[in-house]
Each structure stands twice: as structure tokens, then as C-alpha cells.
Ligand SMILES: Nc1ncnc2c1ncn2[C@@H]1O[C@H](COP(=O)(O)OP(=O)(O)O)[C@@H](O)[C@H]1O
């Protein structure tokens with residue numbers, strides 16, 4: 218626990234840096250603070266996400282584009298609708314189930330991070346301080362926080378796309394390998410991430426870190442289920458959303474897929490696991 222929040226958090230307005238389904242993240246130069254979204258906000262996002270998926274099924278071959286301002290408007294609208302329906306009713310819908318799963322995974326991941334990853338290079342550094350009011354973009358313009366997290370230079374997703382756009386494909390491959398090394402460092406500490414979206418990892422210096430603890434687990438039946446699925450994926454790099462990025466570089470794609478298969482499998486995960494794996 219620190220005596221004060223870092224001065225840079227309180228001397229200027231913090232800008233919105235990124236967001237996920239459950240959090241909005243604001244940053245100063247070296248630190249980020251997080252705002253947990255309200256349940257109605259998360260439910261609204263889940264409902265919209267389900268609508269967009271349905272729409273995409275109806276229009277095969279089309280990806281529905283989502284300009285930010287229209288998306289924001291839609292979210293506010295759906296959130297208002299979500300609020301007028303009693304919470305108990307929502308909880309009986311599929312969206313309610315998705316929300317419960319998200320929340321449970323997020324809370325469990327936070328606990329596992331505190332117990333196994335805090336203070337290691339696998340996650341960004343986090344500091345705690347007495348409740349501090351910070352100014353942020355958007356409504357209502359401020360936020361009270363009790364912790365801040367080391368700001369990463371970019372998400373892994375951004376870094377890979379920036380490097381590919383600049384034609385620096387050898388570096389794309391270096392980062393992909395560092396990422397696989399980071400996943401193994403997690404397994405050595407007895408945790409496995411079920412949520413391997415590239416936006417959930419950050420890069421800084423030559424380091425990759427896990428940004429989003431949601432989806433971390435120690436449960437071998439969940440891990441095995443996930444690994445069985447991974448084993449059935451025809452093309453890991455496409456499954457990760459790197460199909461377009463690596464389209465002109467079949468050699469890198471082939472090497473990465475082979476490396477992924479040799480790593481993300483039960484034998485390798487068990488090999489790294491600190492205690493003999495037991496099914497719960
Ligand atoms: N320490 C950090 N440094 C830089 N960006 C971050 C950091 N933590 C989070 N972000 C950004 O905020 C986004 C959402 O954070 P995340 O923890 O994944 O929330 P959620 O649980 O809602 O998915 C990330 O995808 C990333 O863009």
C-alpha cells in the first residue's frame with residue numbers, strides 16, 4: 218500500500234485507453250486505472266453482441282461494421298431497455314447466463330492473479346493507495362480508485378498489427394514466440410488462461426504480459442476441454458484472428474502453427490505444471 222496515488226493520476230484528465238466487456242480503462246503516462254462497468258452496461262453489450270451475431274448469420278459473408286459513435290448510441294439505448302426489465306428476468310435469459318459466466322471468471326481470475334502472479338513479470342505491476350478521485354474522459358467525468366496498474370506500450374493485438382503494417386514481419390514472429398513463452402511461464406506457476414484473445418495481452422520493452430486475468434483457471438477438466446478443442450483447430454493462427462495479417466507470409470504462419478501445436482497441448486502443459494495435474 219502506497220501513501221498516495223502517483224501524482225500524474227491527479228494532475229490531469231485521464232484519457233480512455235481501452236475497453237473490454239467488463240471494464241473501461243483510462244491512462245496517464247505510466248499508469249492505468251480501471252472502471253468496472255455496471256451490470257446493466259455489461260448486459261446491454263452482451264445483448265448487442267448477440268444481435269450482431271444473429272444479423273451476421275442472416276447476412277452470410279457480411280461482417281456488420283460498428284462505427285464507434287453509432288455503437289455507443291446503440292449501447293446507451295439497449296442499456297435503457299435493459300434497465301426497465303427486472304434483473305431476475307434477465308438472469309433467466311441466455312444473456313444473463315453469459316453475464317454470470319463473465320463475472321465468475323473475472324472474479325476467479327483476479328483471485329488467482331493475486332495468489333500466483335502478483336509481483337511476477339507475467340502481469341503488469343499493480344499498486345494500491347487510499348481512495349483517490351481522478352478525472353476521466355466522458356460521463357460523469359470522475360472516478361474514485363484505490364489501485365493503478367503499470368501502463369503497457371500496447372496490446373499484443375495492436376503491436377502485431379502495427380508491425381505487420383510496417384512490413385516488419387520478422388518482429389511479428391518474435392512477439393508471437395514471446396507470447397507462447399509467456400503462456401508457458403503462467404503454466405509453470407500453475408495457472409492457465411482460457412481467454413487467449415490478443416487484446417488481453419500487453420507488450421512493453423521486450424516483455425509480454427497478461428493484462429486481463431478473466432478466464433484464468435487451475436481446473437484441469439476445463440483445461441483439458443480447452444486443449445481438446447485447441448487440438449481440433451485446423452489453423453491456429455486463423456483461429457486467433459491472424460489470418461489476414463499472415464496471408465502473404467505462409468512460412469511464418471506455418472512455423473507459428475507448428476510451434477503452437479507443440480506447445481498448447483496436454484503433455485506440454487502438464488510438463489510445466491508445478492504439481493502433478495489432478496482432475497477435480
Ligand atoms: N495495463 C494496461 N496497459 C495498457 N492497456 C491496458 C492495460 N490494461 C488494460 N488495457 C486496455 O484495456 C482493455 C480492457 O481491459 P481488460 O482488463 O481486458 O477488460 P475486460 O475484462 O473488460 O476485457 C484491454 O484490452 C487493453 O486495451
Ligand SMILES: [Mg+2]
Nearest residue numbers: 237416417429
Ligand atoms: Mg479483456
